[in-house]
Amino acid sequence: MDLVVEKRFPVDAKDYRLYEEVGEGVSATVYRALCIPLNEIVAIKVLDLEKCNNDLDGIRREVQTMRVTNHPNVLRAHCSFTTGHCLWVVMPYMAGGSCLHIMKSAYPEGFEEPVIATLLRETLKALVYLHFHGHIHRDVKAGNILIDSNGAIKLADFGVSACMFDAGDRQRSRNTFVGTPCWMAPEVMQQLHGYDFKADIWSFGITALELAHGHAPFSKYPPMKVLLMTLQNAPPGLDYERDKRFSKSFKELVTACLVKDPKKRPTAEKLMKHHFFKHARSNDFLARSIVDNLAPLGERFRMLKAKEADLLVQNKALYEDKEQLSQQEYIRGISAWNFNLEDLKSQAALIQDYDCMSNAEDPNSSGKQNHADVEVPAERLSTESGNHSNATTSQDDGFNNLHDLESSLASFPIKPLQALKGCFDVGEDDEGATSPSWKGTAHLDTDQFLSKGSLGAIDQESGRNEGENSGRSSSLPRHVILEHKKFLSGSLIPDNAFSSKKAVGEADRDSLQPKNQSERNYSGPLLYRQRRDTNNLPSAEDTSEGAVVQRKGRFKVTSAELSPKGPINSIFSPVSGGSMSPTTPNFTAASLLPSLQFILQQNTMQREEIIRLIKYAEETSGKHAESADAGTNDLLQVTPASTKEKELQSQMITLQQRIASIAEELQRQKIKNAQLEKQLHAVVGEEGKMRKVNEA
Ligand SMILES: Nc1ncnc2c1ncn2[C@@H]1O[C@H](COP(=O)(O)OP(=O)(O)OP(=O)(O)O)[C@@H](O)[C@H]1O
Numbered sequence: 001m002d003l004v005v006e007k008r009f010p011v012d013a014k015d016y017r018l019y020e021e022v023g024e025g026v027s028a029t030v031y032r033a034l035c036i037p038l039n040e041i042v043a044i045k046v047l048d049l050e051k052c053n054n055d056l057d058g059i060r061r062e063v064q065t066m067r068v069t070n071h072p073n074v075l076r077a078h079c080s081f082t083t084g085h086c087l088w089v090v091m092p093y094m095a096g097g098s099c100l101h102i103m104k105s106a107y108p109e110g111f112e113e114p115v116i117a118t119l120l121r122e123t124l125k126a127l128v129y130l131h132f133h134g135h136i137h138r139d140v141k142a143g144n145i146l147i148d149s150n151g152a153i154k155l156a157d158f159g160v161s162a163c164m165f166d167a168g169d170r171q172r173s174r175n176t177f178v179g180t181p182c183w184m185a186p187e188v189m190q191q192l193h194g195y196d197f198k199a200d201i202w203s204f205g206i207t208a209l210e211l212a213h214g215h216a217p218f219s220k221y222p223p224m225k226v227l228l229m230t231l232q233n234a235p236p237g238l239d240y241e242r243d244k245r246f247s248k249s250f251k252e253l254v255t256a257c258l259v260k261d262p263k264k265r266p267t268a269e270k271l272m273k274h275h276f277f278k279h280a281r282s283n284d285f286l287a288r289s290i291v292d293n294l295a296p297l298g299e300r301f302r303m304l305k306a307k308e309a310d311l312l313v314q315n316k317a318l319y320e321d322k323e324q325l326s327q328q329e330y331i332r333g334i335s336a337w338n339f340n341l342e343d344l345k346s347q348a349a350l351i352q353d354y355d356c357m358s359n360a361e362d363p364n365s366s367g368k369q370n371h372a373d374v375e376v377p378a379e380r381l382s383t384e385s386g387n388h389s390n391a392t393t394s395q396d397d398g399f400n401n402l403h404d405l406e407s408s409l410a411s412f413p414i415k416p417l418q419a420l421k422g423c424f425d426v427g428e429d430d431e432g433a434t435s436p437s438w439k440g441t442a443h444l445d446t447d448q449f450l451s452k453g454s455l456g457a458i459d460q461e462s463g464r465n466e467g468e469n470s471g472r473s474s475s476l477p478r479h480v481i482l483e484h485k486k487f488l489s490g491s492l493i494p495d496n497a498f499s500s501k502k503a504v505g506e507a508d509r510d511s512l513q514p515k516n517q518s519e520r521n522y523s524g525p526l527l528y529r530q531r532r533d534t535n536n537l538p539s540a541e542d543t544s545e546g547a548v549v550q551r552k553g554r555f556k557v558t559s560a561e562l563s564p565k566g567p568i569n570s571i572f573s574p575v576s577g578g579s580m581s582p583t584t585p586n587f588t589a590a591s592l593l594p595s596l597q598f599i600l601q602q603n604t605m606q607r608e609e610i611i612r613l614i615k616y617a618e619e620t621s622g623k624h625a626e627s628a629d630a631g632t633n634d635l636l637q638v639t640p641a642s643t644k645e646k647e648l649q650s651q652m653i654t655l656q657q658r659i660a661s662i663a664e665e666l667q668r669q670k671i672k673n674a675q676l677e678k679q680l681h682a683v684v685g686e687e688g689k690m691r692k693v694n695e696a
Contacts (some may be wrong), residue, residue, distance in 0.1 A: 009090050010037055013083035016044060016090070020298035022097065023159070027059075032093055035078075041076065045089040045657045049082070063089055067135075074124035075146060075156040092431035094154060096147035096291040097300065103142065103214045110214040111290065113246055117279035118286050119145060120253075121207055126279075127204065127268040130155075131197045140203035141183045142210045151287030182206060182216040182227040185261050187412060189227050195240075201271065205257025209236060212246060235260060250274040288491035610662050617655045 010016075016033045023030035028047045035042050047059060063080045070076060078090040096102060099119060103110065111119070123145050135145075137155065144157040185202030187195040210216040211648045217236035235258035239252040253276040259265050266274075294300065402473055 006077075007038055007040075009035060009078040011079050013081070013088060016042070017089075020302075022297045022301050023101075024301075028089075033218065034274040035090070041093045043091050043093040045091065047087045047089070048085060049087055049225050060088060063087075069130070070136075071126060071129040072152065073122050073130060073154055075154040078326065091156075092148070092154070094146035094156075095150075095297055097297045098143045098156075098296065099145040099147065099211060100141070100143035100521040101297075101300060101304065102147070102294065103211070104304055106382075107290070108214045109210045110210075113250060114279050114281050115276055115289055116208065116211045116250070116285065116552050118281050118283075119147075119153060119211060120204070121272075121280040123155055123207070124268055126153075126155035126203065127197075127200055127358075128272055130201070131268050136197045139183070139559065140186075140200050141216070143209050145207070147286065147291060149291060149534045151283035151285065151291060152282070153286070180203060181223045181230070183210075184230065186230055187262050189231060195262065197268070198265045201257050201265040201268065202262070202269075204271075205254050206236070208250070208254050208257065209238065212238065212243065212250075247276070247279065249274070249279070252276070315559075374437075387505075474582045524618055559649055610659060610666065613655060613659050615651065615660065617659065 013693055015036050017036060019032040019034065022032050022043065028045045033042050033044045034040070049059070049500075063077060075091055075094070078092070080087060086689045099111075110116075123140065127137065127140070136189070140155070141159055144155060145158050146154050148154070181189075183203040183206045185195065185199040188199045188202075206216050210219075221229065235255075237258060238246055238254050243251070253271070253274050256266055256271070256274070312651045375618055423473050
């Protein structure tokens with residue numbers, strides 16, 4: 001009988017010799033290394049636990065997943081251990097690196113179809129396996145598809161992105177929303193009805209486009225814009241004209257994956273049978289076509305880094321250009337974009353400026369994709385017809401024109417930004433209340449961490465910990481993520497979506513939150529990005545003088561286009577607590593009228609807000625009661641009921657206070673409105689009299 005003896009990789013750093021750096025992610029650096037006792041080349045992912053902004057649970061989960069999976073297309077860790085304050089994850093060395101790196105160094109325009117078909121088929125095998133075992137990968141993209149010198153493909157990286165889908169508590173404890181927006185399914189962005197393994201199918205479709213073009217759709221845009229584009233536009237796809245070189249079956253595959261309604265996307269298993277995969281070839285073919293003539297991975301990685309550094313120098317003057325930053329991060333393959341709440345708010349306020357700035361054509365403009373040759377499922381045409389007008393008007397930059405943006409902002413809480421509340425719904429006050437797991441363990445020595453987080457046990461016995469993890473891990477009860485996150489985070493909507501802080505400029509933000517800056521600890525480029533962002537957004541003066549010209553309810557909208565200068569600003573000053581002076585020298589009835597109309601409109605919007613808040617408060621209390629009654633609710637399995645109840649109560653109180661203050665404000669507005677109307681009548685009367693006198 002043949003016994004397959006599994007190699008035992010040592011769990012001591014001195015048994016390894018680190019060579020050159022071959023990869024860098026948001027949370028880790030990856031080295032080629034030698035396992036001395038086994039005389040085997042490996043890759044070691046080194047995570048500095050002290051610097052790492054991930055919570056330790058997330059890391060633990062990644063390691064666990066990597067240890068327990070067992071499939072030729074899924075990257076499996078040999079072992080992991082801590083050394084000093086670092087966690088080392090030892091894995092097979094994938095000499096080709098990631099598909100993204102290969103494209104960046106040798107195939108900037110993307111791969112040929114047979115290569116794509118082979119890469120996708122192998123990746124899909126990994127997804128079939130993961131989904132079958134109840135895992136959702138959540139970060140499928142070319143940067144996580146690794147290839148070895150024999151052309152074997154492995155899907156990697158179970159780390160950072162998993163954090164964001166975890167139990168509500170942990171997500172709420174951070175002021176960031178972590179993920180990779182270009183690949184992110186709309187339902188994941190919205191988080192309205194939960195999401196499931198179909199989110200991976202969307203990312204798979206985006207990855208297909210990435211492999212075909214050398215970059216993902218919308219990759220040049222900043223995260224906020226990507227989110228809006230994904231939600232507003234029709235799904236991206238292969239274009240009839242531009243993508244002539246690709247077969248109809250490829251186009252169909254992409255179209256099938258990129259359906260906004262996750263229910264209508266095929267499962268990984270079903271997709272596996274797609275006739276497109278008839279174009280797929282062997283691993284050997286992959287090795288010959290895309291790996292064999294490449295420079296060694298370390299060298300390529302160095303060149304890529306140098307290129308990035310050059311870009312930074314060349315574009316120094318454009319540091320503030322977030323598109324540039326996105327592009328740079330994209331080039332590096334960074335996946336864990338930092339969706340900092342304040343950044344997003346600022347971006348939302350500045351989004352028109354982006355639009356004016358960027359007329360660059362997006363080749364993936366969604367409007368193009370429904371060309372005759374691309375078979376669009378009927379349901380897609382109908383369910384997404386609403387998007388199509390947007391998409392077609394925005395072919396140039398793949399985004400809606402100013403008017404569309406305007407209307408999005410006008411209905412701020414109702415349109416896409418509302419849909420993005422899942423991203424925003426992380427209370428600022430939660431920031432201090434850092435995740436218990438992180439706060440509690442960040443400064444423990446790593447042994448303590450290990451004993452708490454069971455990593456040590458994972459080193460020894462790979463499978464045993466799966467059960468331990470099941471309550472909180474990304475390893476889900478088959479294919480389902482419950483909606484509790486929506487519930488948990490939703491309660492913060494008013495804070496984030498309705499707060500006048502929405503209008504806080506970057507400079508204000510800095511002065512408001514000096515401590516936040518220091519608390520943030522994003523490794524490498526993200527930290528850098530934070531700093532640059534902070535430096536480069538407009539000053540408070542920029543936004544208060546001229547730029548911030550219109551308020552939507554309690555929001556400011558920054559656009560010179562939107563509001564006539566003069567009276568509106570003076571009229572609005574009371575809204576922000578200033579004094580209203582209807583007796584200004586230039587005061588005329590004609591100048592007052594638009595302002596009054598605006599106030600009326602504003603009142604209406606505020607009324608709507610209040611109604612929505614009340615509804616929301618009712619819903620929250622309803623769910624609260626339900627949760628308490630249910631007892632066995634999954635939400636409550638994750639955290640003790642009492643904590644949840646307290647949280648909900650405090651959220652309710654916040655909501656009530658907010659409602660009260662909005663109601664007060666509404667009342668104030670009404671009174672002012674009445675006064676203004678009176679004054680208007682008086683002025684009109686005066687003018688009439690004057691005219692008569694003059695005529696006489
Ligand atoms: N086993 C491996 N062999 C060769 N290269 C690897 C290996 N694992 C990772 N890499 C390279 O290192 C890069 C970063 O690794 P990884 O994605 O695991 O880090 P991360 O911090 O989780 O990154 P991110 O979340 O930004 O994708 C990968 O994109 C890949 O190019």
